[in-house]
Amino acid sequence: MRNLTDCPEFQQLADLRQDWPAPLTPATIRDQVARHCLLHFSYAGYLLSPEIRHALQALAESQGVIAAYHAILDGQAMNTSENRVVSHHQTRGPNRGFYGKEQARADHFADGVRSGELHGAFSRPFTTVVQVGIGGSELGPKALVEGLHCWALTQSTLILETHFLANIDPNDFARIWAQIDPETTLFITVSKSGTTLETALNLGLITQAMTDLGWTAAQSRQHLVSVTMPQTALDDPTSFRDRFYIDASIGGRYSGTSVVGTLLLSLVYGPVVTAEVLAGAAALDENARLPDCTHNLSLMAALLGIWECNVLGCTARAIIPYSQSLAAFPAHLQQLDCESNGKSVNRDGQSIDYATSPVVFGEPGTNSQHSFFQKLHQGPELVPIQCIGFAKPYASSPAPGAAHDALLASLVAQLVAFSTGQAHSDPNKTFSGHRPCSLVIAPELTPQTLGALLAFYENKIMFEGFLWNLNSFDQEGVQLGKTLAQDAT
Amino acid sequence: MRNLTDCPEFQQLADLRQDWPAPLTPATIRDQVARHCLLHFSYAGYLLSPEIRHALQALAESQGVIAAYHAILDGQAMNTSENRVVSHHQTRGPNRGFYGKEQARADHFADGVRSGELHGAFSRPFTTVVQVGIGGSELGPKALVEGLHCWALTQSTLILETHFLANIDPNDFARIWAQIDPETTLFITVSKSGTTLETALNLGLITQAMTDLGWTAAQSRQHLVSVTMPQTALDDPTSFRDRFYIDASIGGRYSGTSVVGTLLLSLVYGPVVTAEVLAGAAALDENARLPDCTHNLSLMAALLGIWECNVLGCTARAIIPYSQSLAAFPAHLQQLDCESNGKSVNRDGQSIDYATSPVVFGEPGTNSQHSFFQKLHQGPELVPIQCIGFAKPYASSPAPGAAHDALLASLVAQLVAFSTGQAHSDPNKTFSGHRPCSLVIAPELTPQTLGALLAFYENKIMFEGFLWNLNSFDQEGVQLGKTLAQDAT
Numbered sequence: 015m016r017n018l019t020d021c022p023e024f025q026q027l028a029d030l031r032q033d034w035p036a037p038l039t040p041a042t043i044r045d046q047v048a049r050h051c052l053l054h055f056s057y058a059g060y061l062l063s064p065e066i067r068h069a070l071q072a073l074a075e076s077q078g079v080i081a082a083y084h085a086i087l088d089g090q091a092m093n094t095s096e097n098r099v100v101s102h103h104q105t106r107g108p109n110r111g112f113y114g115k116e117q118a119r120a121d122h123f124a125d126g127v128r129s130g131e132l133h134g135a136f137s138r139p140f141t142t143v144v145q146v147g148i149g150g151s152e153l154g155p156k157a158l159v160e161g162l163h164c165w166a167l168t169q170s171t172l173i174l175e176t177h178f179l180a181n182i183d184p185n186d187f188a189r190i191w192a193q194i195d196p197e198t199t200l201f202i203t204v205s206k207s208g209t210t211l212e213t214a215l216n217l218g219l220i221t222q223a224m225t226d227l228g229w230t231a232a233q234s235r236q237h238l239v240s241v242t243m244p245q246t247a248l249d250d251p252t253s254f255r256d257r258f259y260i261d262a263s264i265g266g267r268y269s270g271t272s273v274v275g276t277l278l279l280s281l282v283y284g285p286v287v288t289a290e291v292l293a294g295a296a297a298l299d300e301n302a303r304l305p306d307c308t309h310n311l312s313l314m315a316a317l318l319g320i321w322e323c324n325v326l327g328c329t330a331r332a333i334i335p336y337s338q339s340l341a342a343f344p345a346h347l348q349q350l351d352c353e354s355n356g357k358s359v360n361r362d363g364q365s366i367d368y369a370t371s372p373v374v375f376g377e378p379g380t381n382s383q384h385s386f387f388q389k390l391h392q393g394p395e396l397v398p399i400q401c402i403g404f405a406k407p408y409a410s411s412p413a414p415g416a417a418h419d420a421l422l423a424s425l426v427a428q429l430v431a432f433s434t435g436q437a438h439s440d441p442n443k444t445f446s447g448h449r450p451c452s453l454v455i456a457p458e459l460t461p462q463t464l465g466a467l468l469a470f471y472e473n474k475i476m477f478e479g480f481l482w483n484l485n486s487f488d489q490e491g492v493q494l495g496k497t498l499a500q501d502a503t
Numbered sequence: 504m505r506n507l508t509d510c511p512e513f514q515q516l517a518d519l520r521q522d523w524p525a526p527l528t529p530a531t532i533r534d535q536v537a538r539h540c541l542l543h544f545s546y547a548g549y550l551l552s553p554e555i556r557h558a559l560q561a562l563a564e565s566q567g568v569i570a571a572y573h574a575i576l577d578g579q580a581m582n583t584s585e586n587r588v589v590s591h592h593q594t595r596g597p598n599r600g601f602y603g604k605e606q607a608r609a610d611h612f613a614d615g616v617r618s619g620e621l622h623g624a625f626s627r628p629f630t631t632v633v634q635v636g637i638g639g640s641e642l643g644p645k646a647l648v649e650g651l652h653c654w655a656l657t658q659s660t661l662i663l664e665t666h667f668l669a670n671i672d673p674n675d676f677a678r679i680w681a682q683i684d685p686e687t688t689l690f691i692t693v694s695k696s697g698t699t700l701e702t703a704l705n706l707g708l709i710t711q712a713m714t715d716l717g718w719t720a721a722q723s724r725q726h727l728v729s730v731t732m733p734q735t736a737l738d739d740p741t742s743f744r745d746r747f748y749i750d751a752s753i754g755g756r757y758s759g760t761s762v763v764g765t766l767l768l769s770l771v772y773g774p775v776v777t778a779e780v781l782a783g784a785a786a787l788d789e790n791a792r793l794p795d796c797t798h799n800l801s802l803m804a805a806l807l808g809i810w811e812c813n814v815l816g817c818t819a820r821a822i823i824p825y826s827q828s829l830a831a832f833p834a835h836l837q838q839l840d841c842e843s844n845g846k847s848v849n850r851d852g853q854s855i856d857y858a859t860s861p862v863v864f865g866e867p868g869t870n871s872q873h874s875f876f877q878k879l880h881q882g883p884e885l886v887p888i889q890c891i892g893f894a895k896p897y898a899s900s901p902a903p904g905a906a907h908d909a910l911l912a913s914l915v916a917q918l919v920a921f922s923t924g925q926a927h928s929d930p931n932k933t934f935s936g937h938r939p940c941s942l943v944i945a946p947e948l949t950p951q952t953l954g955a956l957l958a959f960y961e962n963k964i965m966f967e968g969f970l971w972n973l974n975s976f977d978q979e980g981v982q983l984g985k986t987l988a989q990d991a992t
Contacts (some may be wrong), residue, residue, distance in 0.1 A: 040799055057830055062708055079613060091631040095931050097778075098600050118957055148869070148870060148873045149870070149873025149874055150873075152870070153874065163678060164674035164677055164678055167677060167678070167681055179796070180870050181827040181867055181868075181869060181870050181910075182869050182906055182909050182910050182913065183824065183825070183826055183828075183867070183869075183906070183907075183910050184896060184900045184901065184906035184907060185653035185827050185828055185896075185897070186827035187827075187906075188653055188656060188900060189656070189827065192656055199505075211909065212869055212873075215905065215906055215909060219906070236644065266873070267874075267943040291633075316818060318582035329818040329819065329862075329884055330818065330819055334712070336672070337672055337674065338670040338672040338674050338675035338678065339672075339674055339678075345866060345874070348864075348866075348872075348874060348875050349874035349875060350872070352875035352877060352878035352882070353875060354873060354874065355878075356877045356878020356879070356882035357877070357878075357882065358881055358882065358883045358930075359881070359930045359931045363929065363930055363931050364930065365930050366883075367883075368883070369883055369884065370882060370883055371878055371882060372884075373818075373819040373862055373864060373875075373878075373884075373886065374875075375837075375862060375864040376839075377834060378670055378672070379670075380637070380670060380671050380701055381637060381638070381641070381669050381986075384637045384638025384639070384701075384755070384838075384981065385642065385756075385834070385837060385838035385841070385842060385982060386837050386842060386845065386862075386863075387980065387981055387984065388841060388845045388846070388978050388979075388980035388981055389841035389842070389844075389845020389860055389862070389980070390844040390845070390980075391844075391980035391983065391984070392845065392846055392847055392848070392979065392980035393841070393845035393846065393847065393859060393860060393980075394847045394855075394856075394857070394858055394859055395818055395858065395861075395862075397862065404573055407673060407674075408674070411673045411674065411677060417671055417672070417673035417674075417676075417704055417705065417708070418673060420671050420700065420704060420988070421670075421671050421672050421673075423988045424671065424984070424988040427984050427986075427987035427988035427990075428984045428987075428988075430987055431983045431984045431987055435983075436983050440852065441847075441848045441853065441854050442584050442848045442852050442977070442979050443979050443982070444848075445980070445983050453647040463695075469832075488931070489877050490877075490881065490883035490931050490932050491876065491877035491878070491879075491880040491882075491930070491934070492872060492873065492876055492877055492880070494880065494920045494924075494925050494934050495872055495876065495880070495913070495916050495917045495920045496872075496916075498916035498919055498920055499909070499912045499913040499915075499916035499917075
């Protein structure tokens with residue numbers, strides 16, 4: 015693997031800049047789709063010529079990105095700066111080992127809670143779960159749990175109420191505490207190291223509030239479980255009725271399919287839902303092995319990321335889920351992308367001099383159309399847009415036809431507007447078009463397709479990291495602030 | 504007013520790029536603060552020399568931005584493309600006229616609801632309000648209402664439960680309908696034109712659901728009010744028990760201090776809270792009249808926006824409120840900024856060739872530190888960070904000392920890390936520093952300081968628009984998508 019700008023294939027790609035944009039034709043729309051049974055990725059809106067597509071494939075081969083992915087799956091220490099393996103694919107892979115064992119424990123515990131067999135200190139069943147954790151311990155799990163809430167409403171299944179407590183701001187605790195009945199609430203405290211400042215402080219607020227209610231330590235313990243590495247401060251059977259384990263080889267932002275995300279998921283919706291999320295993710299991990307980028311969805315998306323960032327010079331990317339259920343998904347992708355690849359040092363620890371991870375941002379469509387889309391359509395800067403859509407509404411949705419049809423019509427209208435623009439005699443009503451856009455579309459938002467979406471983006475970002483010759487699995491950039499804050503307190 | 508790059512003062516400013524960054528000294532930290540009794544704006548982290556500050560002031564004078572603001576206040580048609588006046592300052596100004604009358608009606612109605620005198624069709628008091636609206640009818644009001652929830656918890660005041668229904672996705676309705684008791688819920692339908700597609704469709708879902716419950720039209724009417732322009736489809740006394748009016752001279756994104764935001768605010772927390780929000784906003788409108796940018800907070804912030812965008816070449820700006828209560832504030836600012844100034848055509852309808860509104864994004868601190876701050880600290884691209892902080896916790900906060908101290912320590916640590924960086928023998932642990940950052944700080948998050956914050960940003964964006972020679976008050980870039988979607992449905 016070389017620095018991106020040292021690859022002759024990158025130079026060839028950059029030379030093709032002059033061919034861009036190619037016209038959008040019905041043939042392009044038909045051909046420029048990478049298909050998987052769970053997701054389709056349509057990239058006709060990038061307005062690529064066939065030569066550019068070939069050059070993208072050549073770049074992928076030159077950087078050996080598929081071999082690098084296999085090295086991850088084979089357990090090589092691909093987190094180079096920390097000399098660690100990268101294990102998150104294993105949480106949903108064919109040989110889950112340690113992760114499978116912990117998943118089974120989490121599912122067993124969740125079944126007990128959901129049946130009422132495991133209950134709080136006052137013999138009342140748990141109705142509410144609060145996930146206490148920050149960064150990857152919040153964002154991925156929140157994207158998954160909130161992503162499935164409306165789906166679950168259409169099933170005849172028990173749904174536990176869910177809250178997320180992350181911020182060290184004491185108002186975050188106050189807001190949540192005011193909404194719950196502690197006697198029917200289970201708190202999951204999540205910190206890999208067991209020492210995360212925010213999480214430790216929030217755990218302290220929770221136990222203090224329990225004490226203030228007159229609970230004994232034994233009673234409080236009945237409402238607390240932890241997710242952590244073995245032998246940390248949170249691996250304490252005197253304080254937590256159960257502990258579930260992760261290890262150092264999964265970064266927080268990649269931990270959604272470990273017990274960091276799946277204990278919560280199994281508690282809230284049941285273990286069957288978790289199994290489907292994992293199956294969907296595993297299916298996209300399989301797809302990511304394919305060497306041909308026209309079949310490998312994540313790889314094609316990653317190559318387009320390089321095209322937009324390092325050839326077109328874009329510095330931001332908008333992710334627009336046309337689904338209110340995915341309102342929390344862009345914040346997860348923002349962390350996944352910016353924390354993985356927002357770096358200026360390559361895998362060998364040397365400085366690089368080309369652009370990496372753009373700013374990732376997004377809000378649901380159609381809401382975002384009434385907000386920042388003005389800039390995306392008519393701003394001087396080119397900001398690529400990736401929309402996420404679902405072909406079918408839930409059968410039991412209110413007015414499923416009219417509302418969902420209008421949602422999809424809005425999505426398609428935006429893609430057309432971004433790609434083709436509109437000429438007008440008044441410059442203020444002119445749309446230049448030629449704005450790169452793409453669509454990730456699934457038949458329906460279900461546990462399986464949501465798992466697939468999660469893995470699609472994880473793998474996309476992994477491939478982008480390889481193409482940029484970055485280590486996407488460390489996060490030195492967050493250390494200095496932590497040190498300075500701890501020195502101050 | 505000229506195009507930015509045609510101002511000789513801009514060229515002088517650009518020439519000072521070579522002096523940047525200046526060293527951060529105790530004197531800079533002390534001097535580079537614009538002070539108002541409700542807010543301080545500290546910009547020492549922009550690492551400006553005194554020469555740059557003088558050149559910024561010269562640019563403001565050259566573009567006549569204070570005169571242009573006075574033209575708005577004097578009722579000149581400063582929305583040039585639509586030939587309209589720009590009235591949002593009047594909603595909180597000394598002569599509120601029409602807006603004051605509507606505010607009084609809204610407050611009277613809210614008092615009736617809060618006392619229980621005005622109730623639903625089944626003689627039960629209203630406990631819940633759903634604001635049905637999209638874009639500016641959701642984002643600003645949501646930032647205000649959610650921003651004050653924890654403050655209200657510390658007061659002994661009635662708080663009505665609040666939900667926001669915006670998206671055309673029918674799951675948005677399903678999610679909210681599952682959480683409320685319709686018999687105790689009041690729905691505010693907000694659409695200036697009365698024809699917003701999403702809002703009309705959601706209103707249809709609501710009335711259908713009421714019909715499905717067996718309610719008569721007269722019973723449903725008891726649960727519906729509207730905010731709209733006179734004589735639109737929503738100005739219908741047969742469907743709405745009351746109607747509150749706005750007019751065409753306030754754009755959606757600027758309507759938070761009109762009845763679009765304040766009817767809700769008065770219902771949820773009471774009219775006294777609304778009055779304080781308006782007073783805070785009015786105080787910053789007054790401050791924005793000051794010609795000297797070292798005293799005019801919004802003007803200084805706007806000038807720094809030009810500096811970062813057009814001299815340093817930054818294409819994004821992060822807004823980080825160190826307050827979980829302000830979690831919804833960045834999405835409001837994203838609309839306010841990108842929809843106002845994400846444009847390529849000047850006030851005279853001619854194309855311009857320089858950068859305007861960067862991508863605005865943000866999540867609360869400390870959460871964001873555990874997410875995309877990696878990129879902000881160590882990414883190749885310079886992304887200016889603006890933090891918002893509050894000096895004091897609420898007196899009744901849980902563990903007010905420890906948690907709030909840790910929150911502030913984290914904020915300060917980040918500003919130090921961004922400004923000064925850290926040398927290290929390992930490039931992967933090196934922080935370049937010299938990343939522009941600033942701080943907007945208020946004594947405490949209250950209705951008055953939140954109103955001040957809102958106006959600070961509105962006025963900042965207005966001044967940036969003047970400096971860029973843009974009309975910040977139209978939004979032609981959202982029209983094409985609307986037309987195409989309506990053609991398709």
